[in-house]
Amino acid sequence: MSRPDPIAAAHGMRVAGSTHVGSVRTHNEDSMVVDPKRGFYAVFDGMGGANAGDVASQLARDVVSDFIATRVGHPDPRALLDAALNAGCAAVHHAGLQVRERHGMGTTAVACLISDPRHAWVAHVGDSRAYLLRRGRLSQLTRDHTIVEELVIRGLLPPEEVERHPHKNVLSRNLGAQPFCRVDVLPIELEPGDRLLLCSDGLYGYAMPDAMQYILGSGDAPEHVAKDLVELALRGGGGDNVSTIVIELPAQASSTQVVRTTGAQAWWAKRQRFVAVCRERGLTRNPICRGLEPTEALELIASSVCQAIYHDLEKSTGVNVWTFAQNVAGGWFAQGGEWDAIRALFDVLGGSATAVVEEIRGGDPQLGFLLDVAVSRALVVAELALGGLLAEQLRAIDAEVIALHGKIASDPVIPLETSELEALEPARATPDPDTEQPSVRTPTPVPRTSGKFIEAQTLPFMRPERAVTNPGVSNELLDAIGHAIVLATARVSPRARLVHAVLSAVETVAADRAGNFASAVLAARELYGVRVVDDAGIMPLFDALDQARVAVAAAVQQLDATDATRAKVLAAVSAAHQRIVGATTGLVLEAIAPISERLREAQAQTAALRDQVAQAERRRADLERRFATNVDPSLPWGQRGNTNW
Numbered sequence: 001m002s003r004p005d006p007i008a009a010a011h012g013m014r015v016a017g018s019t020h021v022g023s024v025r026t027h028n029e030d031s032m033v034v035d036p037k038r039g040f041y042a043v044f045d046g047m048g049g050a051n052a053g054d055v056a057s058q059l060a061r062d063v064v065s066d067f068i069a070t071r072v073g074h075p076d077p078r079a080l081l082d083a084a085l086n087a088g089c090a091a092v093h094h095a096g097l098q099v100r101e102r103h104g105m106g107t108t109a110v111a112c113l114i115s116d117p118r119h120a121w122v123a124h125v126g127d128s129r130a131y132l133l134r135r136g137r138l139s140q141l142t143r144d145h146t147i148v149e150e151l152v153i154r155g156l157l158p159p160e161e162v163e164r165h166p167h168k169n170v171l172s173r174n175l176g177a178q179p180f181c182r183v184d185v186l187p188i189e190l191e192p193g194d195r196l197l198l199c200s201d202g203l204y205g206y207a208m209p210d211a212m213q214y215i216l217g218s219g220d221a222p223e224h225v226a227k228d229l230v231e232l233a234l235r236g237g238g239g240d241n242v243s244t245i246v247i248e249l250p251a252q253a254s255s256t257q258v259v260r261t262t263g264a265q266a267w268w269a270k271r272q273r274f275v276a277v278c279r280e281r282g283l284t285r286n287p288i289c290r291g292l293e294p295t296e297a298l299e300l301i302a303s304s305v306c307q308a309i310y311h312d313l314e315k316s317t318g319v320n321v322w323t324f325a326q327n328v329a330g331g332w333f334a335q336g337g338e339w340d341a342i343r344a345l346f347d348v349l350g351g352s353a354t355a356v357v358e359e360i361r362g363g364d365p366q367l368g369f370l371l372d373v374a375v376s377r378a379l380v381v382a383e384l385a386l387g388g389l390l391a392e393q394l395r396a397i398d399a400e401v402i403a404l405h406g407k408i409a410s411d412p413v414i415p416l417e418t419s420e421l422e423a424l425e426p427a428r429a430t431p432d433p434d435t436e437q438p439s440v441r442t443p444t445p446v447p448r449t450s451g452k453f454i455e456a457q458t459l460p461f462m463r464p465e466r467a468v469t470n471p472g473v474s475n476e477l478l479d480a481i482g483h484a485i486v487l488a489t490a491r492v493s494p495r496a497r498l499v500h501a502v503l504s505a506v507e508t509v510a511a512d513r514a515g516n517f518a519s520a521v522l523a524a525r526e527l528y529g530v531r532v533v534d535d536a537g538i539m540p541l542f543d544a545l546d547q548a549r550v551a552v553a554a555a556v557q558q559l560d561a562t563d564a565t566r567a568k569v570l571a572a573v574s575a576a577h578q579r580i581v582g583a584t585t586g587l588v589l590e591a592i593a594p595i596s597e598r599l600r601e602a603q604a605q606t607a608a609l610r611d612q613v614a615q616a617e618r619r620r621a622d623l624e625r626r627f628a629t630n631v632d633p634s635l636p637w638g639q640r641g642n643t644n645w
């Protein structure tokens, strides 16, 4: 039976233990101490016939833990542990002398005393072990007190022969064989995020070291890790009692602090190098820098972004990089600049930042690792800012197309080419029943619209004042929106529950007469729910948003309504959809902040951040593609592409 102890907190540490009789034995002769209040943890593995093993390990456990409990704050942890284990040894030895069947009983002991989050002492006798997991690597802290291990230490037995040696389990030391025992005590300098493992040989005898490292490094909570390690031994045969204690040091505050102070300074110290790398990578040749002296361009762009990253590192925010990206890209678009140039510029900046972090990593791997996470976050922020700008431009193009669509539809004196009609309303392009050929109409040029999308403001989700549907909008329009959503819902598989949820959110936001941004934020929060920022959480949501977009666009075409109404419905649902996407993006941004606070799970989180970068990249590519295939107002109507909004 697994008997996990509850999570315990001391110095912000998390601790859990688990023990199991195994698959073969009838008695559990292991005993444990999990005493977070005193920072004391121990595993005892008893031996001896006729249940003497249980007695030995339990007696040692009680004596040793009482010994520690009555001497809290002892100035010399090494001496304390030595004395405590010897007290246990004496007690077991004398108890063994009292009862004939228990004569010669004994127990191993591995104990850990943690006085503060920086210091631990590990004491052991016998072959129960202590391990340390640091930055994903597992190392064994104790050397077994077995005959064969002593032979190896003396150079009398090659290490590779230990496993095959007939006496590999014979202990050279234990608590109980003699009234006194020699105790090994090892001081450990702890680091934030370290995990310590105490275990009996029932674990490592039936589990591969790689598997133990994998489970201990999984980032799961200690109570799960302790149980999973026991499971691992059971799956490996479970031929012995197995006990595990997992102690996790807090990492959060100190790691964040490292990035905030040392990380920011290390980054700042490299600013000249960053500017030089940007130059090497062709920043000054970017069209955005045209007309500027190279030094001026580097100052305006490379130095500014370097400074923005520095300030964001210092304050653990993304505000400066966000503002920088928005200013540079917004200014460029305002001049009628092209997307490619912006893309290339941010590729140079991102690539240069990564190169500089790599250089820092070369000198200080830990700092480099933390900075990598922090700088990746800055790059994601920049991508999201660009994505917001691009989305807004797309929205403006769509608005223009929709207005044009409405104008064409409401102005019957402008005949259209058949192909144009088909493009606009496939449901209505009726072929001639006799010839099965489309009817022919006279082509006429379509008037150009005024106003440019670049005049639109940026970031839809930053501006709550623009309504999706106007206040006092007609019931007829609301009905049509509702009908479009019903049609769209019918197009989506009933099992795609997230898409259904998005569609219902789109309807809510589109039909919101107040038309402010709050309803989109609420809807996004509901959709986001308890999802975590990872592949399994965010990607399906963005996929669902995309699928809903396609379904609604198709459904609007199906609507049995006037063109003008359909144009209005399309405008309302597309604006609603974009707001939800915008608000969702905002939530992802919010979610990034706590991520940087949880650097303790840095490995997993780096993966999550990389996924976000990849996702932002995918979104960006998707937007870019649509941007490219969307309407070019300088072309005749039929060649302008679709209103894919």
Ligand code: CA
Binding pocket: 045, 200, 201, 202, 240, 241
């Ligand atoms: Ca054992």
